[in-house]
Amino acid sequence: ESMRLVKSNLGLGAILAVIVLLLFLGSIRSVLIVAISIPVSLVAVFIVLKLMGRSINIISLAGMAFAVGMVVDNSIVVLENIYRHLTMRKGVMKAAYDGASEVWGAVLASTLTTLAVFVPIVFIEEEAGQMFKDIAITISASISLSLLVSITVIPTLTTLLIRLKPGEPYRPGILHQTLLRPVIVIGENIKNAYSGLLRKLIAKNFTSIVSKVGIVLGVVVLLWWSTRILPEPDYLPYGNTNMVFMMMEPVAGVPAKTNMRYFAPYEKKIVEMEDVARNFLVFSQRFNGGGAIIKPELAHGQRGEVKMAVKSQTMGREIFKIPGYRFAFAVQRPIFRSADKTFQVEITGPDMLKLKSVALQLIGDISSVPGVHSVRPEFKFGNPELRFIPRREQATRLDIGMNEIGTIVESLNAGKYLGEFNDQGEPIDFVFVQKKDKQKLSLQDYKDLPVWTGEGMMTHLGHLADIEISAGPARIDHIEKERAINLLVQVKKDVAMQLVIDEIEKRSLAPVRQTLSEEFGLRAGGSADELASTQKSLMNSFIYAVGFIYLLLVALFASFLRPIIVMLTVTFAVSGAFLGIVGNNWLQRGFIRSILEEWDVPNAQAMAEGWNWITFDILTQLGIIILAGIVVNNAILIIHQMLNNIRSGMDERTALEVSCETRLRPIMMTVISSVFGMIPLAFGEGAGTELYRGMGTALIGGLSVSAVFTLFLVPVLMSLMMDMGFHTTQADLVKDSLGTSPSSEDHPANMPAE
Structure with a gap:
């Protein structure tokens, strides 16, 4: 079902992108002409996957679905x-050549910046890196192939499908002349409004300078506010x-039979539940638990996710009431073993009784932390044991060491192994003193056991050690040779793990750590370490x-300053991703609350308010990294075209204005087609969608917000550079391209180039 759904999302995304075009x-x-780049680029990806030994799975297909809207970007830029150039009456052959060659540098740089994002991702070795590789390979292969398509297939198809001789005027498509005429009118109004506002902003006067500074300050405030809503990171x-x-x-x-008898009444209830397809129970010395498998049709989509959350809470409350158990809880099973949102609290030290005391204190403290589902200890105290506590002074007086006392106890209970004798190939063990009958020794028998010293003196074992019956741990765990007790902390499904880890560290671990000596250790580990390691890699x-x-932009623009302006768009993309996550969660909470109220679930309002439909897991964080290579493309187009205009003889402010106006349409086309191609992934429902909806939401939010800021902030910052005296002239660009220093008479700044 997951494969079918991701395939349908891929197809739906492609259809939406084509509609936008x-x-x-x-x-x-x-x-x-443009749509042909989608199947050509994506079909070729299967060849790349085969060559690299990767499989076609949900993750790789999701990567292709994300790439659907992006593979048309290069083709859109070239075709536009x-x-x-067709509107300049150059004829189709000349227009195809000039149009493709003019933006070739920008398209290449845009592709390389996108690929640069995925190079470090491929080398992530953590568990999550295996998923990253499939997405990285599919998207990077798609984008690389789309570059080849845009500079070869697109110009060729243009010359085949559009017949215009030099001097013939280019006429809009038939749909723009008839059915889609209102779209043209709206687009012209947007373009005129943008051009008028842009002209005022980049002008060199006091009002425009104040406006520019105000815009920059407003952007800084927005960036600061976006950091305040930064979601806490999560794992898988x-x-x-x-x-x-x-x-x-x-x-x-x-x-175990007694435990089965305790649970039998609730087992009958589970069997009678109409929404349960089947169930199982396991009672043994090593594991006690079970599961209820809900009918698949009831667990589908958003209503299914809400259904499973309510069901697990209801069953958890019921089994908690069953007597005879130290603890009992119910939780929805995760899709990954490492995604069960469970981390360890590790308590280490030499004294097991002290460790037990600290553990019992922490269980109560951690259980009260918001977002904690349950806390269960991995240790068991209560196993009956016979404890021998040496009387060191008495033993020393009789010249008996601790090892000798241990040997006496071992010989009495298990016998003392001396060696073996080989009797014609049959090994025979020699054991010194071993009790053979089934009669158990009493406590007094141990105390009265005679013991002879090396000097021939007799004493009793009870004189050498205090012997008592007590309860001890069923097992003793060690972490780096230190005795340890682990507490398993289960985080609620819709709460970020890092948020709970930080809260537990502040509320519980830090105060207790201050009361312990240096011999003891207390830290969060397990999945917490994996989360920290993966975050560091990301x-x-x-x-x-x-x-x-x-570095790529420095090579493209031959400048260290202009790339900084381009890189600022990455910060807007990150802020947009955060806004997208917060906005989608707010939207989905309303839907979830209506479902809970429809089912008359107690505390529906409180349950919906704490529900995070999109968590900031590592796949969502990967989406933000991908944004860094995508959102810079729009700024590259603007600045690259501006430099081309200056090279052709325009004044730099005019060149900036014309560049923004001519690049408005392709930027809007690429952003909207990419966003529409990802909508099914961000808002789709069904099996597997929870894997990539966070990434889809982050990409949609980042692309949308970054596009708006790019269209205004990039020209504002470029014009501020001009106001501050950083100018670019035609002579500078010609000198950079030729590697010589031509005289100003040969190439005056304002004279059109030949």
Whole structure:
């Protein structure tokens, strides 16, 4: 079902992207030229996957679904520029060549910046890195192939499908002249409004300078506010399965048959539940628990996720009331073993009794932390044991060491192994003193056991050690040779793990740690370590990606300052991703609340308010890293075209204005087609969608917000540079391209180039 759904989302995304192209281009032939890049780029990805030994799975298909809207970006830029040259009556052959060659540098840089993001991701070695590789390979292969398509297939198809000789005027598509005429009118009004506002902003006067500074300050405030709503990070997506897993820990020493008798009444209730397809129970010395498998049709979509959450809570409350168990809880089973949102609290030290005391204190403290589902100890105290506590002074007086006392106890209970004798190939063990009868020794028998010293003196074992019956741990765990007790903390499904870890550290671990000596250790581990390690790898990948992109832009623009302006769009994309996550969660909470109220669930309002439909898991964080390589493309188009205009002889402010106006349409087309292609992934329902809806939401939010800021902030910052005295002239660009220093008489700044 997951494979079917991701395939349908891929197809739906492609259809939505084509519809967007049809609205903008208004010509079926033009849409066909661009749309051909989708199947050509995506089909070739299967060859790449085969060569690299990767499989076709939900993750790789999701990567292709994300790439649907992006593979048309290069083709849109090239085709739009070809059409711009067609309007100059150059003829189709000349327009195709000039249009493709003019934006070739920008398209190449845009593709390389996107690929630069995925190079560090491929080398992530953590568990989550295996999923990253499939997405990285599919998207990077799609984008690379789309570059080849845009500079080869698109110009060729243009010359085949559009017949215009030099001097013939280019006419809009038939749809733009008839059915889609209102779209053209709306687009012209938007363009005129944008041009008028832009002209005022980049002008060199006091009012425009104040406006520019105000815009920059407003952007800074927005960026600061977006950091305040930054969601706490989480590990792998929890997913939505149709199984409620029950975990029970019986009191030590209680037989399994007794535990089964305690649970039997509730087992009958589970069998009678109409929404349960089947169930199972396991009672043994090593594990006690079971599961209820809900009918698949009831666990489908958003209503299914709400259904499973309510079901697990209801069953958890019921089994908690069953007597005879140390703890009992029910939780929905995650799709990944590492995504069960369980981490460990590790308590280490030399004294087991002290560790037990600290553990019991922490269980109560941690259970009260918001977002904690349950806390269960991995240790069991209650196993009966016979404890021998040496009397060191008495033993020393009789010249008997601790090892000798231990040997006496071992010989009495298990016998002392001396060696073996080989009797014609049959090994025979020699054991010194071993009790053979089934009669148990009493406590007094141990105390009265005679012991002879090396000097021939007799004493009793009770004189050398205090012997008592006590309860001890069923097992003793060790962490790096230190005795340890682990507490397993289960986080609620819709709460970020990092948020709970930070809260437990502040409320529980830090105060208790101050009361312990240096011999004892107290920390969060397990999945908490995996989360921290993966976050560190993702952050390093983000830093490397930003560095690669900056160096590529320096090479493209031959400047260290202009790339900084382009890189600022990454910060807006990150802020937009946060806004997208918060906005989608707010929207979905309303739907979830209506479902809960429809089912008359108690505390529906409180339950819906704490529900995070989108969590900031590592796949969502990967989406933000991908944004770094995508959102810079729009700024690259603006600045690259501005430099081309200056090179052709325009004044730099005029060149900036014309560049923004001519790039408005392709930027809007690429952003809207990409966003529409990802909508099914961000808002779709069904099996597997919980894996990639966070990434889809982050990409949609980042692309949308970054596009708006790019269209205004980039020209504002470029004009501020001009106001501050950083100018770019035609002579500078010609000198950079030729590697010589031509005289100003040969290439005056304001004279059109030949």
